[in-house]
Amino acid sequence: MYRETTIVADENQNLAAKEAGDFIINVGPQHPATHGVLHLVITLNGETIKKVEPHLGFIHRSIEKMCESLTYRQFIYVTSRMDYLSSHINNHACALCVEKGMQVEIPGRAKVIRILMDELTRIASHELWLGAMAMDLGAFTPFFHTFRERELINDIMEETCGARLTMNYIVPGGVMQDIHPNFQKKVKDFVKQFTSKIGEMDEIVTGNTIFQNRMKGVGILSKEDAVSFGCTGPAARGSGVSCDTRKIFPYEGYEKLQFDEILENGCDSFARYMIRIREMQQSIRIIEQLIDNIPEGDFQAKTKAVIKLPKGEFYQRVETARGQFGVFIVSEGGTTPYRIKFRSPGFSNLSALDHMARGSKLGDLVAMMGTLDLVIPDIDR
Amino acid sequence: MSKGLPLWGRFGGGFMFLINYIKTVFSTVKSMLVGMRRTGYYFTHHKEIITEEYPDNRETMHLPERFKGEVVMPHDEKNEHRCTGCTACELACPNGTIKVVTKFDITPEGKKKKAIDKLVYHLELCTMCNLCIVACPSDAIKMAQTFEHSVFDRSQLTKVLNNPGSKIMDGVE
Ligand code: SF4
Ligand code: SF4
Numbered sequence: 192m193y194r195e196t197t198i199v200a201d202e203n204q205n206l207a208a209k210e211a212g213d214f215i216i217n218v219g220p221q222h223p224a225t226h227g228v229l230h231l232v233i234t235l236n237g238e239t240i241k242k243v244e245p246h247l248g249f250i251h252r253s254i255e256k257m258c259e260s261l262t263y264r265q266f267i268y269v270t271s272r273m274d275y276l277s278s279h280i281n282n283h284a285c286a287l288c289v290e291k292g293m294q295v296e297i298p299g300r301a302k303v304i305r306i307l308m309d310e311l312t313r314i315a316s317h318e319l320w321l322g323a324m325a326m327d328l329g330a331f332t333p334f335f336h337t338f339r340e341r342e343l344i345n346d347i348m349e350e351t352c353g354a355r356l357t358m359n360y361i362v363p364g365g366v367m368q369d370i371h372p373n374f375q376k377k378v379k380d381f382v383k384q385f386t387s388k389i390g391e392m393d394e395i396v397t398g399n400t401i402f403q404n405r406m407k408g409v410g411i412l413s414k415e416d417a418v419s420f421g422c423t424g425p426a427a428r429g430s431g432v433s434c435d436t437r438k439i440f441p442y443e444g445y446e447k448l449q450f451d452e453i454l455e456n457g458c459d460s461f462a463r464y465m466i467r468i469r470e471m472q473q474s475i476r477i478i479e480q481l482i483d484n485i486p487e488g489d490f491q492a493k494t495k496a497v498i499k500l501p502k503g504e505f506y507q508r509v510e511t512a513r514g515q516f517g518v519f520i521v522s523e524g525g526t527t528p529y530r531i532k533f534r535s536p537g538f539s540n541l542s543a544l545d546h547m548a549r550g551s552k553l554g555d556l557v558a559m560m561g562t563l564d565l566v567i568p569d570i571d572r
Numbered sequence: 573m574s575k576g577l578p579l580w581g582r583f584g585g586g587f588m589f590l591i592n593y594i595k596t597v598f599s600t601v602k603s604m605l606v607g608m609r610r611t612g613y614y615f616t617h618h619k620e621i622i623t624e625e626y627p628d629n630r631e632t633m634h635l636p637e638r639f640k641g642e643v644v645m646p647h648d649e650k651n652e653h654r655c656t657g658c659t660a661c662e663l664a665c666p667n668g669t670i671k672v673v674t675k676f677d678i679t680p681e682g683k684k685k686k687a688i689d690k691l692v693y694h695l696e697l698c699t700m701c702n703l704c705i706v707a708c709p710s711d712a713i714k715m716a717q718t719f720e721h722s723v724f725d726r727s728q729l730t731k732v733l734n735n736p737g738s739k740i741m742d743g744v745e
Contacts, residue, residue, distance in 0.1 A: 268701040269666075339622060350638065351638070371638070394610045396607075
């Protein structure tokens with residue numbers, strides 16, 4: 192049963208539910224449009240949204256606590272299960288954080304492989320988002336078009352990392368295995384196919400008037416609000432907030448690469464949509480720069496079998512497909528972390544949903560949630 | 573349209589509204605036709621469809637050799653494996669999937685030698701993280717490319733990796 196909670200500090204906003212004629216509905220936890228076990232309690236006046244309350248905890252696995260009993264090599268595999276669409280990038284953040292503590296220099300080849308994998312993951316994640324969001328709005332065909340491209344990335348991952356979703360490929364010191372001999376050829380094939388087929392999406396989705404009418408002017412999130420809710424990633428860049436971690440806190444050699452931070456000033460769902468489409472093209476640009484320039488050498492630095500971090504605190508942030516992901520490790524000098532904290536982008540982005548949705552129609556809520564690109568295991572951890 | 577407006581204003585506004593309405597209808601239909609043309613293209617070009625029909629393609633399906641499906645221990649034709657019972661895999665595993673049960677063999681010289689009795693593997697717990705394979709110093713275990721793991725009872729998922737009666741290969745320390 193739903194009990195009213197007092198999350199919002201302003202009393203009047205919570206009292207809004209008590210007015211006569213108001214109607215409370217539950218969306219989720221088992222609802223196809225939430226793409227996971229997210230429970231939204233929505234207060235409606237007619238069809239107008241008065242309040243959206245996300246209720247979390249349905250897929251809480253206490254990953255942070257679990258990590259305290261795992262060694263620095265072992266805890267990385269769990270982070271693939273958080274934001275399962277950016278699993279490489281989550282692994283990357285953890286590996287970088289542990290390397291910061293160990294003070295090892297990783298070989299150039301490993302660095303380039305890591306960036307390539309990150310960018311491929313980002314494209315795969317945005318492709319899935321694009322298909323799923325078009326499906327939320329009632330268009331089923333784009334889903335298959337985007338999955339066709341995503342399948343190629345999955346095949347590349349399967350060949351090199353041995354898994355399609357939860358790779359555990361990036362380890363402290365480098366990467367687990369060297370790239371497969373076919374890797375470069377396959378990535379080039381993918382780039383060719385992607386660049387020739389991305390125009391199809393404009394025909395089917397972006398140019399469609401119905402689609403534009405459902406996206407433009409819907410889910411307004413102003414620049415100030417995006418900052419104050421702590422939004423990151425495409426959700427914030429759609430409001431003109433410059434927050435690409437690859438640009439402002441470069442890691443792993445991103446500072447040497449040519450790519451643009453994509454910003455849009457529309458502040459609406461359509462701006463967030465366009466950000467992701469254009470970001471995929473930037474990722475392609477990064478891949479094109481690196482794919483022929485993978486340095487020779489080791490793919491892993493020599494590290495001890497049992498990793499011990501010195502006493503202290505280590506923090507590393509990276510840019511996942513959804514925004515800024517941070518890993519904070521407190522070490523007491525042993526083989527397991529004393530405390531680990533993950534800063535997940537989805538959690539902060541979700542907190543802006545209530546603000547965006549107030550005053551709009553129930554049918555638009557799905558479009559707003561779609562453009563926030565929520566991955567529920569990432570929010571709950 | 574407010575009541576205060578003169579008649580021509582009301583009429584003019586209505587006229588513009590009508591024009592815009594018709595324009596929107598036409599542009600919407602046009603944009604939909606553009607999308608439909610792409611769908612129609614794929615409808616008539618069967619060669620570009622890449623869908624594979626599982627499980628009908630079981631025979632022809634090829635999984636890459638690195639695919640992580642299940643941990644196995646390869647044995648050679650003399651029923652010998654390479655596992656020394658060092659328990660490195662057990663220590664590397666994050667979730668207690670592997671349990672190494674050791675025993676002591678008496679070598680021909682009369683010395684005691686550690687060897688494995690059983691290497692118990694719980695497939696239901698395994699996350700296919702590859703850490704045990706990397707940790708094994710003598711390459712005794714590897715990943716197999718199987719993936720259809722569903723069984724009727726979870727006790728069937730607990731496996732013993734070394735064959736009954738198997739021995740350690742000569743020369744593996
Ligand atoms: S693959 Fe990972 S989870 Fe499975 S047995 Fe090996 S170490 Fe354990
Ligand atoms: S499988 Fe490898 S790591 Fe595990 S006990 Fe045998 S030799 Fe040691």
